[in-house]
Amino acid sequence: MTVDIPLVNGTYSFTIKAYSKESFNKAIEFYKAFLLLEHRSESATSALLFNGVVSLKLEIHEDASKQSEVNGVLEGLKANVGVKDWRGMANESFVFNTSDILLAKQSLIDSGLPYQSYPNEVSPMQVYTLDPLGNVIGVTSTKNAVSTKPTHPSIPEHEGRTTALTSKVPSSSDLKNATNESFDKAVEASNVKNQKAIGIMTSGGDAPGMNASVRAVVRTAIYKGCRAYAIMEGYEGLVRGGPEYIKEFTWDDVRGWSSLGGTDIGTARCMEFKERKGRLKGAQHMIEAGIDALIVCGGDGSLTGADLYRSEWPSLLQELLEEGRISQEQYDRYKHLNICGIVGSIDNDMSTTDATIGAYSALDRILKAIDYVEATANSHSRAFVVEVMGRNCGWLALLAGISTSADYILIPEKPSSSREWEEQMSSIVTKHRQRGKRTTIVIVAEGAITSDLEPITSKDVHKILSGKLGLDTRITTLGHVQRGGSPVAYDRILATLQGVEAVNAVLDSTPDTPSPLIAVNENKIVRKSLVESVKLTKSVADAIKEKDFKKAMSLRDTEFIEHLNNFMAINSADHNEPDLPAGKRLKIAIVNVGAPAGGANSAVYSMATYCMSRGHKPYAIYNGWSGLCRHESVRSLDWASMLGWQSRGGSEIGTNRVTPEEADIGMIAYYFQKYQFDGLIVIGGFEAFASLNQLERARDSYAAFRIPMVLIPATLSNNVPGTEYSLGSDTSLNALMEYCDVIKQSASSTRGRVFVVECQGGNSGYLATSAALACGAQVSYVPEEGISLDQLTLDIESLAKQFEKSEGRNRFGKLILTSDKASKALSAEALAEVMTSESNGMFDAKAAIPGHVQQGGLPSAIDRTRATRLSIKAVNFIEDQQDVLVDARHDDDELDVHDRKFSKTAAVLGVRGSHVLFTSVRKLWDTETEIKKRTPKIIHWQATRDIADRLVDRKRID
């Protein structure tokens, strides 16, 4: 059978999940049936078995004969599971219904491929297809076809690691020979022999979030039946070795670590590891401690070291064997180094990942400092030179420049001659001052250089500002303050998800799989090749050394280049000759709809300044649709009146929840006509989504709406279809997280205390789930699941048990997060009362309600910078789509609103997986929205929820 599906090389992992002993045994049968692949092809590889989860891995190789066999299976699965396209899905994990597997098998039989017998009856199982972040990318065409709720595997007890979970990784030969009856024994026997030991270290400069990644690695390793080891003090710990530096960690050792700054397992800059002798010692110590896999969380230097260690490993082992420092048995067992990188550094200087753990926390500290400096600068009308960290990288300076609308930035990636930067900075600062700006902020990256590779220091900048421009100037060097403090929510979550993925990656890896680096692209955790990432990072540094700055920039991530272009455009707005010729200049309106969301002002500021740089005229519609209908509240935006908006919370142009139909859609069309708008940007949540949908559908009656229109989702509920991220959700998450940290501290200080925190978010449990993950909450209740009495009973019993066993240990405060719409009957207060009275005196519970505090104060770094990025993309979309509608606008005939070419010109701009995409609002409304519930049909954060529960050992009843 030949199948025309182009395959990529890589490992395809098929997982059969079974949720009862019976279905587990059935699953084993399936697995054995699947082993035909193993018999027939070297390209089909090992199975992993974890307490009811059987995983079969299929490797896809170039070998044509094997490929057609594998294609047969894939085709069978594809036909029956309904996943449309397999391309580019290497290293992603698919979960199938057993009945689908049966159908797939049948298609194998039909196509004449050999098979083994398998049982006819199967317990029904829920089916979905996930990518590594848990985004649902395929669902069965049979049962639960649109269900987004994966069945949760039985969560094993972790405590003491003597329970069922401690088993785990039997070899495929153990399994092949196992009958159903002897299976338990086979698992048992393989336990001790094969129980993996996973080491985690943090290295290089500490970064907020490193502790969260250690916690995730330790607990996931234990959950998966492995032993977890912390390598203390980075590579120094490997070089020194012994139990003082290589320590086994238990579940409880990392309690409360997700909120701690720095790294509690220590870090170092270890010179000895840079020498082969040091790495040789490291290898010996690792083997002596019995470490099978090493996860390194560090920056570009640490991962360069990891890459070198991996490439040298065979020769290091050979040398150790020859010198008699390890035995032949040790040599055989450890001859493949299983290593994985997680990027932890505030510098964000590693290629292939959008963000490194700690970078957004450092940026948060920088923004707060600059916001403070701004106030004093404004009072005295002073200039400030702010020096930020970033040894060879300007990411922190660039993003701080965007987020605070700084006047000028100096970064290593865009050097110019001394004369050039001095003149350019002077001209921009002078123009800003002439237009009435009382403050001047220049941000200098620590690694800033001229095109002759000479360092540019804060003092050099000070000299120009005070000497040449005569400004009263001060220097503020932020130093290590930037690396301190508790991680922001993004870093906690990133570190946690990457820690979990790192353990999955090392357990998945075979001697032939390249060492992975766990990266993030937009909203998606992905595995990249460690070697390739290090190589690319190094090539940027080499190009800078060779003064080939163009090349250096071309090798950087596209997002960095986009940020830089954005900064330059909005920074020179309204001062230079606009980019576009007069005939191409547009009138673009912006409106806020719904509740305030962090980043909404940044979006308006960036949209308006970017419009100015292009030559467009930006208009704000004040106070939403009702403001427009009642007061004709349209004003053009000018540069001087928007000073400071980039950093402000709330909504400067005012917002409310009224939709166009509620306000008077005819009147809105009249004003659109009157002002001759060529494009519209709507910022807001579900009401904004509904607004865009109404305007798009009214295009057949009102020609004024036949213009490109874009929604930038902005709501703390993060419930807008078409995106996994809404402006304001990060600000809100941080506000809630900080509140929870304080409450948790109180809970920890009082013996036997639980707090039930009530969260906002409408019918979306995103905020409660994300905050639960960020704070290590014991339980979260969300509207998508409701609160069943069985689940509540189980949670109370489990809390009581934990308090009973706690024996006065520290950091034992427990948090429960509940969405305010999780249950009609059980409010936070009611939950607290029920829990207290049912806890058998083991604990008492109190309710805590942060309310509108969750809208946040100043917008977070993520909301500010994404607001800029998205609003500029929105303006570009309006420019690009002009031609599509140009005839329709001046035509009185009805528009064929169903024509895709037209409908896609009214779109939601969203982050979906690893992409930023425009999706037609009509398509989203018709196919991806639960209109009554005001949520998307597919819940993108479901996997986060499962991880949050797993890391606190919570069992959830489905």
Ligand SMILES: Nc1ncnc2c1ncn2[C@@H]1O[C@H](COP(=O)(O)OP(=O)(O)OP(=O)(O)O)[C@@H](O)[C@H]1O
């Ligand atoms: N080329 C290399 N070979 C071997 N080891 C290396 C190499 N580069 C770095 N290391 C090891 O990694 C450690 C940390 O590296 P480095 O000081 O560059 O920090 P980093 O990981 O880049 O983090 P950050 O930049 O955030 O501080 C070094 O002290 C050294 O032990």
Ligand SMILES: O=P(O)(O)OC[C@H]1O[C@](O)(CO)[C@@H](O)[C@@H]1O
């Ligand atoms: O803390 P140390 O060892 O002085 O190193 C400072 C360096 O570390 C970083 O904070 C992270 O690499 C750099 O930005 C800075 O140059």
Ligand SMILES: [Mg+2]
């Ligand atoms: Mg570094």
